[in-house]
Amino acid sequence: QVQLVESGGGLVQAGGSLRLACAASGLTFSIMAMGWFRQAPGKEREFVAGINWNGGVTTYADSVKGRFTISRDNGKATVLLQMNNLKPEDTAVYYCASRLYGTSYHAQDYGNWGQGTQVTVSS
DSSP states (O other), X not given: OOEEEEEOOEEEETTOOEEEEEEEESSOGGGEEEEEEEEOXXXXXXXXXXXXXXXXXXXXXXXXXXXXXXXXXXXXXXEEEEEOSOOGGGOEEEEEEEEESSOOSOGGGOOEEOOOEEEEEEO
């Protein structure tokens, strides 16, 4: 079955960096678009970044543009999220998700989800 497993979360001070990874199995990763979403306590899940099937198109939420970078390695069936200059408002559980071909900003467009990894940014 499809599995998406996130890793790399943790506690970091404001201004610091983290790199999240999502390892995929049970699907044809090379034709899947991948997205990162996050959900803070009491808030709705929100789009963070997306990358299309071949890595040629990336999209970002305005709140993370210039600070976060999404990338993928189809040979390793892995998608990464490099997060720099982290802010306390970035604190959330981060999820990766997959869908066919092109990215989407909408969580309901993604069919498979990981279990999430906690990112906590202290001020």
